[in-house]
Amino acid sequence: MPKTHPDEKLLEKFSRGKLSRRENIKISWHLYNCAACRKDVEKLAPPGSELVESLFSGLQPQELVESPTYERALSFGQSTLEVRGEARDRDRSRAPKLFAELMRHPVSRQRSLIERTWRFKNYVFGEFLLDQSHQAVTDDPARAEDLATLGLVVAEQLEGTHYGPALVNDLKARAWAAIGKARTVSTDLRSADEAFQKADDFFAQGTDDILLKAWILIRKGALRREQRRFEEADVLLEEALGIYREAGEDHLAGMALLSQAKVEEEAGRPEKAIALVKDARKLIDGEREPRLLGCAASLQVSCLADLGRYDEAKKLLPELRKLASEAGADTDALRNLWLEGKVALGMNKLEEAERLFARMRNEFVERGIAYDAALASLDLALVYAQQGRTSEMRQLAEEMLPIFRSRDVHREATAALLVFQNAAKAENVTLKLVRDIAAYLREARNNPSLAYQQAS
């Protein structure tokens, strides 16, 4: 029951409709919450007017009692916890088996299977699919997007169930952010942006889970980095870092620092990137996410090489190999070869650099990753150019173009490679030309409209 009540005079004026609009609302709100005053008003109102009933039609006024007892509610909360907690534990232990079952079916059937089968329709399984998407995203973004989409399907199936709309919206937000991340890695940046817009919309209708917010911010930051909107990326990542620090989530704070370091590297500030990587490595928990430590070490080596600090970079190479092998990440090991080649080239160990770049190039061609194969070929061309090996250069150029024309290399990039091929034919390739084309390809990777302009 409210602690103070309007006096009888005021209630009488109210019942006769003699109060201002503001006073009317104030008294009505009181009546809505106070059964005793509602009774008084009914007595004061003109006979047959049924003032209260007509005022609150469609609403259920409540009696606020002075010392309510919540014993029943607390017991209900406890029994909810028992029932739902056990269901959650059960769903958790079943999720890997269910996942294996789902994956036995072709992708085209997986969606309808989730829609038709009750055992797939639980929150934990939706989260499990999104965890799998997270693990797949670096090596196979297309599969990561499929998995995240399945997570979204699970979330959609949970609408109107006992999970409540806020929790379901959290799952949808997470699924859209995972889709956005997969599209970012696939360099489908416009659709990635759309996915993050949906993630933000669902997050706004969710449980206000601050860690989920940071999780989305980190992924959105990566998108902004790929879009070369470095300042925006930094703002998003800084916010995520603050959330993780405040929540005492050291490992995740390390991940945010590492993302910031990548932004600095892409923005051409390798020294700043190195400082951030060093801080990140102190926080990252290698047991929780072994691959992340490898990413940190590889970024550090790359930045040191960019700064020409090849001796320091070389010292880190054994650790880099060890971390990649411990994480069992095949693609990371492959990309590390590139770094090793870069360091070898910087230290003028041309034979070693040639061996590494050639291996890289062949691996990328074999896997159909044409753009990276183009970049590895140009690194190999740098070695040939330094040694004046014009015939190998010509052969390399002849082999390059057909592959790139048939794969995912955009028109402007192919045009740049054509410039290289013509120069190789004319035995006119210089170190500067190779470096210019490689720098252009790196910048144009996510910007297909960027035209290559040959320096005079």
Next chain:
Amino acid sequence: MQAAKHKDSSQFRKVFLEARDDLDQILRRYEIPAAEAGALLEEAVVEWIYKGDHAEDPSSLLRSKLRKKCRRYWVDRRRSFMEAVERKL
């Protein structure tokens, strides 16, 4: 999100029992009608068990979830009241 160690439901049960008095206080402070309190607690508990794995202090998360539910209860109640009364006045 990269999963931290999962907590099983017995850990949640222990935290809930320890926080019971605090939960009672929160409901009292927000003057939640007894008939509505069960539904609010149910929502808070369900969100808590699916989000609590990531929380460093699960007890504080449960209390904060219930506080949010209580605040939301009054916002919704006031809104539906205003909509109904605006039509009448």
